[in-house]
Amino acid sequence: MIVGNETNLRGPNFIEPSAVANYMKYAHEKLSAEGIELPITSCITGVGADNQNTYPNEAYCGPILQQCKDLNTPDNRVILMTIYPYYGNGQPDNIHGNMEWSYQHGMANAENNFGLGVIIGEIGWPTGVGNNGTATGRENVQFAETNFKATLDWVNGNNFKKQAYNSFWFAMFVEPWKTNEPNGVGPSWGLYEKNGKQTPKFPIPALN
Numbered sequence: 001m002i003v004g005n006e007t008n009l010r011g012p013n014f015i016e017p018s019a020v021a022n023y024m025k026y027a028h029e030k031l032s033a034e035g036i037e038l039p040i041t042s043c044i045t046g047v048g049a050d051n052q053n054t055y056p057n058e059a060y061c062g063p064i065l066q067q068c069k070d071l072n073t074p075d076n077r078v079i080l081m082t083i084y085p086y087y088g089n090g091q092p093d094n095i096h097g098n099m100e101w102s103y104q105h106g107m108a109n110a111e112n113n114f115g116l117g118v119i120i121g122e123i124g125w126p127t128g129v130g131n132n133g134t135a136t137g138r139e140n141v142q143f144a145e146t147n148f149k150a151t152l153d154w155v156n157g158n159n160f161k162k163q164a165y166n167s168f169w170f171a172m173f174v175e176p177w178k179t180n181e182p183n184g185v186g187p188s189w190g191l192y193e194k195n196g197k198q199t200p201k202f203p204i205p206a207l208n
Contacts, residue, residue, distance in 0.1 A: 001038045003027055005121075006082060008048045008059040017048075021063035028071045040071045043080035043121040049106035051113070065114045079110050080121030082170075085147075087182065092125060092138065092147035100160055120167035123151055126185035127201055134183050145202035152205065 003024045007015040020042055028040045044061045053060040068079050085098035110116045125147035126139045157164040174194045178186030191200045
């Protein structure tokens with residue numbers, strides 16, 4: 001059970017990490033009272049797990065990380081993180097530098113100091129910009145296809161840790177209502193166009 005998604009990002013949907021941690025505990029108590037045992041976790045921003053956090057727009061999620069450890073058995077202690085090389089000005093064909101930065105500024109603390117497995121809760125590449133968007137020249141289908149392959153390679157273990165990571169690509173479908181993201185790319189993350197289109201924007205390689 002995932003309680004909260006990027007709630008540590010300061011803005012209209014911000015919730016103090018300590019409050020989210022209490023929600024996690026409440027969910028665990030209610031499930032346990034019904035005899036239901038489910039792992040309890042949350043999804044935070046990539047730098048939300050950085051205990052040296054100097055990012056004013058993203059609160060440190062120590063209380064959430066602690067609950068992920070305390071509420072679960074050792075085999076079920078995980079945290080989801082959203083990590084976007086695109087927003088780190090990464091290049092579509094090589095995310096190694098971006099991902100190593102993300103490891104040093106969040107993933108490492110979750111793994112080494114809390115004993116959590118990291119699941120990449122969101123990662124992806126936009127194929128364009130919406131109305132009033134500001135293109136950087138990296139938002140197109142060709143780059144998204146290149147990045148999908150590079151990301152698949154990295155999460156399958158071709159990385160500096162030689163470790164595979166369970167990951168969720170963002171997103172399956174275009175979401176035209178997402179108009180307030182940086183660069184105006186909100187509506188353009190989908191592998192498929194809106195309205196249930198059957199053919200993806202580019203051929204999707206076999207997944208392991």
